[in-house]
Amino acid sequence: MQPTSRRQFLKRSSAVAAAAGVAAAVPASAAKALTGTGSTEKQPRLPDDTSVDVPVVAHVRDVRKGLVSLYTGEREITIKNRRLAAALYHATR
Amino acid sequence: MSSHREAPEISKDPVADSTDLYVFVSPDAPDTVTILANYVPLQGPAGGPNFYEFGDDVLYEINIDNDNDGEVDITYQFQFTNEIEVGGTFLYNVGPITSLDSSNWNRRQFYTVTRIDWEDRRPKRRRNRHRRNCGNHSLGSHLPSPPCNIGPRSTPNYETLVSAAVQTLPDGSRVFAGQRAEGFYVDLGSIFDLAALRPIQSAHLIPIPGSAAAVNATKDLNVHTIAMQIPKTLLTDDGTNPTDPKAPISVIGVWTTASRQRVHFNHGWGGRDNNPANIGPFTQVSRMGNPLFNEVLVPMERKDDWNQDPPTNDSEYADGVFHPELAKLLPVLYPGAFPNLQALVNSGKPRADLAAILLTGIPLGVVSPNFQNFTGNTLADLIRLNMAIPPSAAPNNLGVVGGDLAGFPNGRRIADDVVNIELKAIAGATYPLIDKTFTPDAAVGIVDQGLTSSATDQTARGTEHYLSAFPYLGTPHSGYDVPAA
Numbered sequence: 001m002q003p004t005s006r007r008q009f010l011k012r013s014s015a016v017a018a019a020a021g022v023a024a025a026v027p028a029s030a031a032k033a034l035t036g037t038g039s040t041e042k043q044p045r046l047p048d049d050t051s052v053d054v055p056v057v058a059h060v061r062d063v064r065k066g067l068v069s070l071y072t073g074e075r076e077i078t079i080k081n082r083r084l085a086a087a088l089y090h091a092t093r
Numbered sequence: 094m095s096s097h098r099e100a101p102e103i104s105k106d107p108v109a110d111s112t113d114l115y116v117f118v119s120p121d122a123p124d125t126v127t128i129l130a131n132y133v134p135l136q137g138p139a140g141g142p143n144f145y146e147f148g149d150d151v152l153y154e155i156n157i158d159n160d161n162d163g164e165v166d167i168t169y170q171f172q173f174t175n176e177i178e179v180g181g182t183f184l185y186n187v188g189p190i191t192s193l194d195s196s197n198w199n200r201r202q203f204y205t206v207t208r209i210d211w212e213d214r215r216p217k218r219r220r221n222r223h224r225r226n227c228g229n230h231s232l233g234s235h236l237p238s239p240p241c242n243i244g245p246r247s248t249p250n251y252e253t254l255v256s257a258a259v260q261t262l263p264d265g266s267r268v269f270a271g272q273r274a275e276g277f278y279v280d281l282g283s284i285f286d287l288a289a290l291r292p293i294q295s296a297h298l299i300p301i302p303g304s305a306a307a308v309n310a311t312k313d314l315n316v317h318t319i320a321m322q323i324p325k326t327l328l329t330d331d332g333t334n335p336t337d338p339k340a341p342i343s344v345i346g347v348w349t350t351a352s353r354q355r356v357h358f359n360h361g362w363g364g365r366d367n368n369p370a371n372i373g374p375f376t377q378v379s380r381m382g383n384p385l386f387n388e389v390l391v392p393m394e395r396k397d398d399w400n401q402d403p404p405t406n407d408s409e410y411a412d413g414v415f416h417p418e419l420a421k422l423l424p425v426l427y428p429g430a431f432p433n434l435q436a437l438v439n440s441g442k443p444r445a446d447l448a449a450i451l452l453t454g455i456p457l458g459v460v461s462p463n464f465q466n467f468t469g470n471t472l473a474d475l476i477r478l479n480m481a482i483p484p485s486a487a488p489n490n491l492g493v494v495g496g497d498l499a500g501f502p503n504g505r506r507i508a509d510d511v512v513n514i515e516l517k518a519i520a521g522a523t524y525p526l527i528d529k530t531f532t533p534d535a536a537v538g539i540v541d542q543g544l545t546s547s548a549t550d551q552t553a554r555g556t557e558h559y560l561s562a563f564p565y566l567g568t569p570h571s572g573y574d575v576p577a578a
Contacts, residue, residue, distance in 0.1 A: 055358060055372050057358065057372050057373070071373035071374075072373075075373070075374065076373050076374050
């Protein structure tokens with residue numbers, strides 16, 4: 001985990017997406033990019049519990065390596081998912 | 094200043110700005126150590142209608158190393174919440190606040206105190222970055238902070254509110270969190286005008302004729318203080334009350350931090366609510382150990398990094414201690430006054446005396462056969478306190494430099510003239526501790542910001558409000574009275 005300030009974090013972000021609460025505002029082309037086509041990966045099940053409506057912020061740390069940090073509550077989870085990183089990147093173009 | 098607005102980023106975030114840290118054996122309760130951690134600098138007392146408060150989105154921490162490796166062993170955490178009690182009014186209070194549960198008090202602040210004892214199983218080098226606790230003890234919740242000192246109509250009998258806000262915790266410690274009068278004193282206006290000291294300003298490279306009285310720039314300002322008075326037995330590694338000044342276990346190293354969550358999200362117009370969201374783990378944005386460390390010894394472009402680093406990373410900043418910029422400037426700014434310091438600078442010899450004071454502690458026998466506050470060779474900016482040194486009956490505001498082993502840099506008391514001490518040390522006063530052939534320049538004796546009348550003066554100009562008991566820092570200046578007409 002690299003030490004960083006709140007402002008530096010925002011400044012350095014290559015792409016920052018507030019995933020929860022803004023998904024409905026994603027344009028159709030971006031939505032397509034997010035859902036992807038032709039992937040062999042199993043589509044994740046959408047939760048039906050209304051209690052999941054909490055802020056989640058995704059930070060694409062390195063789009064080429066597929067490194068994405070997810071922030072929710074007081075947690076940070078860093079995942080490696082090149083497809084997701086690419087989808088988030090293209091959603092912001 | 095000590096650490097007020099000392100770095101570019103934190104200067105824009107006052108509620109998270111660690112400004113001063115005091116650590117001393119309590120003179121009126123010598124089996125305890127008092128730790129005062131100040132934040133929210135330079136408060137003009139007339140701060141209404143939104144008077145000063147701690148950040149409810151900031152994690153405040155007092156960190157303690159008790160096994161001499163520069164790593165944290167004990168953390169006291171403080172988190173604040175705000176509550177609106179009256180509602181429907183723009184006012185902080187709608188009548189006199191005569192008690193902490195007054196129905197006239199609209200915007201109140203409460204806090205939690207948690208002690209964490211860190212485990213030793215993980216490699217210590219990594220603990221500051223990947224800390225895991227082995228004991229997370231809630232010591233208090235919904236503890237009240239007093240209001241700010243507004244004026245005689247709103248906060249009559251202010252100190253009764255403070256007395257009620259001093260809490261005794263289940264482990265026997267005492268705690269207070271709230272506004273106090275600023276205790277740090279400095280002639281800021283002159284010192285940052287090219288390192289001028291008013292009493293000797295005629296000798297400056299850009300002279301101003303005559304000698305002028307020093308001005309305490311913080312004289313009428315307030316600050317927010319987190320104060321703890323902790324039994325020594327809760328601070329030592331083995332739970333004993335330290336009595337042997339030579340024993341390493343008698344020494345603790347203390348530093349404070351403030352942290353914010355990684356992401357701050359403003360919903361903006363049309364958002365789900367008006368409250369910004371703070372998301373993710375807390376990450377350090379401010380740090381405080383020795384006074385003036387980040388302020389004077391770390392170059393501008395590294396100050397923000399320093400605020401985010403643990404003390405164990407301070408080897409990265411050690412060059413500013415071994416070869417301080419101010420030591421190079423003094424002979425230039427006061428021509429002819431510091432020939433010996435100039436020669437020392439030209440020699441390129443590292444200032445091991447300053448490193449001992451600020452980064453490692455002073456080894457046994459260097460200043461006295463029975464004194465040390467050495468914490469090993471790890472370079473870390475900590476306030477180091479040898480708890481076995483009893484409080485001084487006749488304190489000297491120059492601390493160890495003045496022969497008083499109970500003062501800075503063995504801990505730091507509120508009256509210690511840390512600006513003078515560090516100025517004199519950088520000017521060469523302490524170099525003979527490691528090189529007896531060195532003779533400090535005569536000018537070192539007159540390096541004095543001029544806010545104390547003598548080395549035994551315990552009330553520098555503008556600090557007459559100090560108290561003799563916890564929380565020691567004086568009653569905050571009231572908005573009605575300051576600024577005066």
